[in-house]
Amino acid sequence: MTQYNFAYLDEATKRMLRRAILKAVAIPGYQVPFSSREMPMPYGWGTGGVQVTAACLVPEDTLKVIDQGADDTTNAVSIRKFFARVAQVATTEATSAASVIQTRHRIPETLLQEGQILVFQVPIPEPLRFLEPRETETRTMHALEDYGLMQVRLYEDIARHGEIARAYAYPVRVEGRYIMDPSPIPKFDNPKLDNSAALQLFGAGRECRIYAVPPYTRVESLDFDDYPFTATKAAGQCCAICAAADSYLDEVITDDAGGRMFVCSDTDYCATRVAAQAEDAA
Amino acid sequence: MTPLLKVEALSKSYGAHLGCADVNFTLWPGEVMGIVGESGSGKSTLLNCLAGHMQPDTGRVIFDTRDHGPRDTVTMPTPERRWLARTDWAFVHQNPRDGLRMNVSAGGNVGERLMAVGARHYGDIRAQAEDWLGRVEIDARRMDDRPRAFSGGMQQRLQIARNLVTGPRLVFMDEPTGGLDVSVQARLLDLLRGLVQRLGLSAVIVTHDLAVVRLLADRLMVMKDGRVVEQGLTDQVLDDPQHAYTQLLVSSVL
Ligand SMILES: Nc1ncnc2c1ncn2[C@@H]1O[C@H](COP(=O)(O)OP(=O)(O)O)[C@@H](O)[C@H]1O
Ligand SMILES: [Mg+2]
Numbered sequence: 099m100t101q102y103n104f105a106y107l108d109e110a111t112k113r114m115l116r117r118a119i120l121k122a123v124a125i126p127g128y129q130v131p132f133s134s135r136e137m138p139m140p141y142g143w144g145t146g147g148v149q150v151t152a153a154c155l156v157p158e159d160t161l162k163v164i165d166q167g168a169d170d171t172t173n174a175v176s177i178r179k180f181f182a183r184v185a186q187v188a189t190t191e192a193t194s195a196a197s198v199i200q201t202r203h204r205i206p207e208t209l210l211q212e213g214q215i216l217v218f219q220v221p222i223p224e225p226l227r228f229l230e231p232r233e234t235e236t237r238t239m240h241a242l243e244d245y246g247l248m249q250v251r252l253y254e255d256i257a258r259h260g261e262i263a264r265a266y267a268y269p270v271r272v273e274g275r276y277i278m279d280p281s282p283i284p285k286f287d288n289p290k291l292d293n294s295a296a297l298q299l300f301g302a303g304r305e306c307r308i309y310a311v312p313p314y315t316r317v318e319s320l321d322f323d324d325y326p327f328t329a330t331k332a333a334g335q336c337c338a339i340c341a342a343a344d345s346y347l348d349e350v351i352t353d354d355a356g357g358r359m360f361v362c363s364d365t366d367y368c369a370t371r372v373a374a375q376a377e378d379a380a
Numbered sequence: 381m382t383p384l385l386k387v388e389a390l391s392k393s394y395g396a397h398l399g400c401a402d403v404n405f406t407l408w409p410g411e412v413m414g415i416v417g418e419s420g421s422g423k424s425t426l427l428n429c430l431a432g433h434m435q436p437d438t439g440r441v442i443f444d445t446r447d448h449g450p451r452d453t454v455t456m457p458t459p460e461r462r463w464l465a466r467t468d469w470a471f472v473h474q475n476p477r478d479g480l481r482m483n484v485s486a487g488g489n490v491g492e493r494l495m496a497v498g499a500r501h502y503g504d505i506r507a508q509a510e511d512w513l514g515r516v517e518i519d520a521r522r523m524d525d526r527p528r529a530f531s532g533g534m535q536q537r538l539q540i541a542r543n544l545v546t547g548p549r550l551v552f553m554d555e556p557t558g559g560l561d562v563s564v565q566a567r568l569l570d571l572l573r574g575l576v577q578r579l580g581l582s583a584v585i586v587t588h589d590l591a592v593v594r595l596l597a598d599r600l601m602v603m604k605d606g607r608v609v610e611q612g613l614t615d616q617v618l619d620d621p622q623h624a625y626t627q628l629l630v631s632s633v634l
Contacts, residue, residue, distance in 0.1 A: 241459075244466070246492050246496025253488050325502050
């Protein structure tokens with residue numbers, strides 16, 4: 099299987115991507131434009147994340163791919179297979195065993211370590227987009243730290259719903275400077291962005307933007323003094339499989355009669371806990 | 381005393397077409413300057429150059445900044461100029477749609493400037509917004525409604541509240557009563573006059589309506605074909621116009 103260059107992209111393209119990644123790391127939270135390539139998958143399937151992953155991978159890497167926390171969904175499986183084929187890297191479902199983790203919509207529950215890279219797939223990189231559709235204007239707003247409008251958006255939420263009604267893609271301020279969209283992760287995951295030991299990279303394929311949160315960077319969720327940010331999830335529930343009370347839970351419909359249960363969205367975290375419980379019992 | 385604004389030899393052309401040329405004037409703190417002239421005489425061009433929306437071709441616009449005294453706003457770095465625009469300056473557009481966020485509530489519209497300069501207490505922001513809505517005679521119960529649902533006069537009053545909430549030292553207004561019914565104009569003028577007097581506002585008001593300047597402006601500049609043809613105390617200019625064009629302007633109204 100040698101008709102592909104290592105990790106699918108040619109070396110010149112990877113160099114271009116790495117330059118963009120290095121610039122993104124140097125200016126935490128700043129969206130660096132890059133020239134996005136056609137990938138053998140449609141937009142919306144993580145082409146931005148795939149390009150960033152391709153630029154980061156070395157033959158010694160171990161790759162994990164998750165979609166909504168799960169390793170076994172179609173999207174995650176196909177991206178993992180893709181890299182196993184075009185880069186021949188080892189793959190894993192264990193968060194702690196991976197050196198590169200590509201993710202859509204979640205941050206793993208297991209605390210990430212130094213040396214790990216977390217690559218986010220990003221649909222819309224611009225947190226100000228829905229407030230100000232003009233790209234020229236949003237760029238100026240970032241450049242001048244003119245962020246009143248972002249706060250207005252949160253104000254509107256409280257005025258209308260009595261709280262900041264953003265459950266996903268909750269905006270953050272990176273190292274006290276750039277406002278950043280953390281991609282559609284649940285706000286439950288926002289605290290994990292802060293002061294993480296891992297390098298966090300964000301790739302938006304259709305929008306041609308890469309941004310980064312280097313290790314040990316301050317990441318604060320926007321809020322008001324009298325309406326502080328809270329990282330909520332389904333209240334008072336535990337995982338029906340592993341009984342975890344501290345993980346993000348998905349609600350699963352179990353039958354046609356409206357039966358439902360809550361289970362860990364992070365399948366590796368859940369499986370690891372179940373295995374440990376079985377060992378304890380034995 | 382230091383002038384609040386000093387304009388020197390300001391010119392702006394659109395290609396070969398003249399916008400305004402060789403404008404000079406001084407605005408003192410607490411003073412309201414009216415700019416009148418027929419449509420196309422260069423009033424908006426001048427105002428946009430003063431407020432930093434447009435780069436003049438030549439000339440200086442010297443504003444007495446809080447921290448560093450008189451500074452030429454034409455040559456100052458963009459971040460500083462934008463900062464002035466959201467703190468010490470206010471700009472009231474003729475069309476409220478240009479000066480409001482139509483998909484943001486009235487309270488959010490008024491609160492934006494506060495948040496832009498760092499306000500982070502929801503309750504305080506709301507209290508200030510409510511206070512300002514009251515000052516422009518908008519019922520506090522409309523606070524969470526979007527301006528889309530407001531009448532033209534209400535929208536204009538909301539735009540004024542949104543601009544004045546941070547206590548700007550200089551207010552630019554471009555035909556603030558234009559496009560409104562006569563009765564609505566009168567009410568707005570009344571309100572503006574009250575605010576100008578109570579807050580001691582310094583302002584530059586562009587209008588083609590002499591009634592507006594008579595009521596609001598201490599001094600008056602008359603523009604024709606991009607040039608200032610006459611300036612002086614409002615009463616003096618209106619009651620004893622010197623330039624033939626001003627005489628025509630005054631007589632056509634009276
Ligand atoms: N964007 C523009 N491009 C070209 N010409 C313009 C533009 N804006 C204004 N002008 C011209 O400049 C002159 C002054 O216009 P303006 O400042 O809008 O006058 P006023 O506000 O007094 O009606 C007019 O002749 C107008 O046609
Ligand atoms: Mg005009």
